[in-house]
Amino acid sequence: MRGFSDYNPIAVSLYFLSVAGIAMFCMNPTILVLSLFASVLLFFVKQGKGDVSSHIALLALFFAMALINPLVSHNGATVLFVINDSIITAEALIYGFAAAAMIISVIYWFRSFSALMTEDKLLYVFGSFSPKTALILSMGIRYISLLSRQRKKTEQAQRAMGLYKEDNIVDRTKGGIRIFSVIVTWALENGIITADSMAARGYGLSSRTHFSKFKFHVSDAVLIISIICADALIITAISLGTLDFAFYPKLCAAEPSLFGSFAYVAYAALVFLPVFIEVGVSLKWKFLRSKI
Amino acid sequence: MKTKIKIISVALFLVLLISGIAPLSAAEGHEDSLRKAECFLEEILAFKMDNAGVDFEQGLVDSLADEAGISAEWYIIALSQSGEYDLSEYEAALCRYLKEKEVYSASSRLKYALTLAALGSTDDYIGTVLQNSIGKQGIMSLVFGLHLLNNGYKNQTYPSQEIIESLLSLQCEDGGWSLTGDVGNADVTAMTLQALAPHCKSNADVSKSAEGALGFLSSAQLESGGFLSYGKENAESIAQVIIALSSLGIDFQTDERFIKNGVTLLSAIETFRLPSGAFSHTKDASFDESATAQVFCAMVSYIRFAEGKNAFYILDKCDPEGLEMPEETQVSDTTSDFSEAPESNAITGMGEGCGYKKTAIIALLVIGAFGAITMLALGKRNYKNYIVLCFLLAASILFVLLSNFKTAKDYYNGEAIEKKNTIGSVTISIRCDRIVGLSDEAHIPEDGIILDDFQLDIAEGETVYDILAEASRVNGIQFENNGTESLAYIVGIGYIYEMQFGDLSGWVYHVNGSSPSVGCGEYRLSDGDRIEWIYTLDFGGDAK
Numbered sequence: 001m002r003g004f005s006d007y008n009p010i011a012v013s014l015y016f017l018s019v020a021g022i023a024m025f026c027m028n029p030t031i032l033v034l035s036l037f038a039s040v041l042l043f044f045v046k047q048g049k050g051d052v053s054s055h056i057a058l059l060a061l062f063f064a065m066a067l068i069n070p071l072v073s074h075n076g077a078t079v080l081f082v083i084n085d086s087i088i089t090a091e092a093l094i095y096g097f098a099a100a101a102m103i104i105s106v107i108y109w110f111r112s113f114s115a116l117m118t119e120d121k122l123l124y125v126f127g128s129f130s131p132k133t134a135l136i137l138s139m140g141i142r143y144i145s146l147l148s149r150q151r152k153k154t155e156q157a158q159r160a161m162g163l164y165k166e167d168n169i170v171d172r173t174k175g176g177i178r179i180f181s182v183i184v185t186w187a188l189e190n191g192i193i194t195a196d197s198m199a200a201r202g203y204g205l206s207s208r209t210h211f212s213k214f215k216f217h218v219s220d221a222v223l224i225i226s227i228i229c230a231d232a233l234i235i236t237a238i239s240l241g242t243l244d245f246a247f248y249p250k251l252c253a254a255e256p257s258l259f260g261s262f263a264y265v266a267y268a269a270l271v272f273l274p275v276f277i278e279v280g281v282s283l284k285w286k287f288l289r290s291k292i
Numbered sequence: 293m294k295t296k297i298k299i300i301s302v303a304l305f306l307v308l309l310i311s312g313i314a315p316l317s318a319a320e321g322h323e324d325s326l327r328k329a330e331c332f333l334e335e336i337l338a339f340k341m342d343n344a345g346v347d348f349e350q351g352l353v354d355s356l357a358d359e360a361g362i363s364a365e366w367y368i369i370a371l372s373q374s375g376e377y378d379l380s381e382y383e384a385a386l387c388r389y390l391k392e393k394e395v396y397s398a399s400s401r402l403k404y405a406l407t408l409a410a411l412g413s414t415d416d417y418i419g420t421v422l423q424n425s426i427g428k429q430g431i432m433s434l435v436f437g438l439h440l441l442n443n444g445y446k447n448q449t450y451p452s453q454e455i456i457e458s459l460l461s462l463q464c465e466d467g468g469w470s471l472t473g474d475v476g477n478a479d480v481t482a483m484t485l486q487a488l489a490p491h492c493k494s495n496a497d498v499s500k501s502a503e504g505a506l507g508f509l510s511s512a513q514l515e516s517g518g519f520l521s522y523g524k525e526n527a528e529s530i531a532q533v534i535i536a537l538s539s540l541g542i543d544f545q546t547d548e549r550f551i552k553n554g555v556t557l558l559s560a561i562e563t564f565r566l567p568s569g570a571f572s573h574t575k576d577a578s579f580d581e582s583a584t585a586q587v588f589c590a591m592v593s594y595i596r597f598a599e600g601k602n603a604f605y606i607l608d609k610c611d612p613e614g615l616e617m618p619e620e621t622q623v624s625d626t627t628s629d630f631s632e633a634p635e636s637n638a639i640t641g642m643g644e645g646c647g648y649k650k651t652a653i654i655a656l657l658v659i660g661a662f663g664a665i666t667m668l669a670l671g672k673r674n675y676k677n678y679i680v681l682c683f684l685l686a687a688s689i690l691f692v693l694l695s696n697f698k699t700a701k702d703y704y705n706g707e708a709i710e711k712k713n714t715i716g717s718v719t720i721s722i723r724c725d726r727i728v729g730l731s732d733e734a735h736i737p738e739d740g741i742i743l744d745d746f747q748l749d750i751a752e753g754e755t756v757y758d759i760l761a762e763a764s765r766v767n768g769i770q771f772e773n774n775g776t777e778s779l780a781y782i783v784g785i786g787y788i789y790e791m792q793f794g795d796l797s798g799w800v801y802h803v804n805g806s807s808p809s810v811g812c813g814e815y816r817l818s819d820g821d822r823i824e825w826i827y828t829l830d831f832g833g834d835a836k
Contacts, residue, residue: 073772074770074771074772075770075772075784075787075789076770076787077735077770077787079700079703079704080700081697081698081699081700082697082698082699082700082702082703083695083696083697083698084694084695084696085703085761085765087700087703087770167672167673167674168672168674168675168676168677168680169676169677169680170676170677170679170680171674171676248787249735249770249787250735
């Protein structure tokens, strides 16, 4: 038994593509709640609590997105109140929460994705059919951590030079803006340097091969087949309309059906799969250690 | 020869039989009708008690106090006129409501004053309204005003003789009355007759005009016994006619003029009755509060007539002597208050819900002070922090002042805005015939008509957009626009949005049958214009 991140990268990529893709294209509250809950849970299981302030920022983003929707969309039959002749409806508010749940859950899926799918894995998955795509993708993802590291460095340098005051909101915001501008300049410059240095090392020449150490086990095949089965079931349910959910003008779910509930169960199994695998692995590890 | 005699004798026998039965059934009908009316009355009461969750009538009366000023007024007038109930709790609730809330519609103010009068109240609200509302909002404010004066209230500037003359001058060619236009409307005609009824005997002009109005009502009555109002047969119109006829002392159950195909008004109104005892607005529709309340009034009115009591609007309990008339100076003050209030709202943004604004601002100030203390305690003592806090506070206070929060009930109150400089009226209709049958969604009307020829007064410079917004608000229709003022663009009406039925679908408007080349926020209307909003599937190509 292996941890979820030790499965073949193709299976792992397919998994993230499925869960995030379904959450993005199916505006169904049950699906979205499952997706949001599972994505956050997976993040905490795999990476601990991480940077707490980022969770708070995402929570604030969640509420901001949910509350802005009723201000711009006035569809819906249940009028909560009226501001200056614009109606604020319960349906628009609920739609806002659904859309916010979708975006936040996809953000968490990709946070887990970028943590689990390291550079070599990305190269392995995409390298076989398009090495250039793989290179661009891995370099792009590399920039996320690169920039946050550079931000910390710049901040420290600015503070050391006495340019950075933190005791009031105005100066802190000003400092933040300055650091942002420094990083953008640095990133542009760094991009050019990287390109030059890669060209000097012979990147982009034809007939280059790549090496990877990943093998394809039977359990990978099992994982891929079960993901595809679940996807097929859910996509059929979506196209048959059994997962349809109308927000406007009144909340209205499709008639509950046996097939629909199968699809819900399949999605729930899919989103919680990595958590189950991780928990199973750690239980086994503890069990084996207890016997030593 | 024999067969001929047989046929003639059979025919004669039938004629005799029918002519014998008819008066007999009419004589029986009187008692029956009264019993029927009482039965309707009791069932409505039972229904209301059931809804209020009480099992005795006084309990219902007390529960109506919660709806004071909102929907209970007609029940209260009828209850006060039908029996001895203790309505003091409701009276207190209504006085409280009227103190807290400013009522902009003159007709509504008069309705509240009439309700207070029916309760025997001597609140000075009645006096104020008498002075500032009669004749301020078209025919209805004359009708309600005359009701008050009929009960012995006095108005120096507008004596009842003058109101009667104004009403008579407003009568249409066909004998009826209407809110606007020159074709009579059964509802308005009946309501006007109710106010004129007490003057019929003493005033020859009134009685002549009432005869004309009765002729109009009789000819407007449908084969089914009902009346059309805004193109729909409805319970309220029949109820108003019943009140009018019983106020005039006409027994409509036997009067030939108001029996069509043997259908009397009472049996016509029965077709709107639901199994629960309540009434619906149109046939086969669901429960309607206003229809039920008006039928309740109609039944009380009929029973009063049958028992030989005064007309429905001659209030038993009212006490015009006990009323202290406000002094002249006060009167002019309050008058100007009422008439200028809406304008001052527009400038300061304060108004109706002024109370909540004060609370909100105080709450914001408290939150600000709390934030400042917290920052002080946490050691963030740089002055710039406090400047930011003040900015945030000022911005939120400005938002509270400039915004105007209303509850859905206040917003969709069904009342048109009282306009000062009206230059005429326009009709507006909203249709989506093109998509009927394309989708089975419940919010798409089966006949494709979202709003049927609705008439509204217009003021100088009002645009198609303004009228759409007002008509939607009055009729409780949802709509959404992008942009405001002259850039307004309508994306959806009645939950039907553009591009829901293909890339070329959306809302277009026509004025007097042709499509203007400017946006709806720029097209200025003139008197008599006919606006049509049409849902097109073809970029306007299929809209006529």
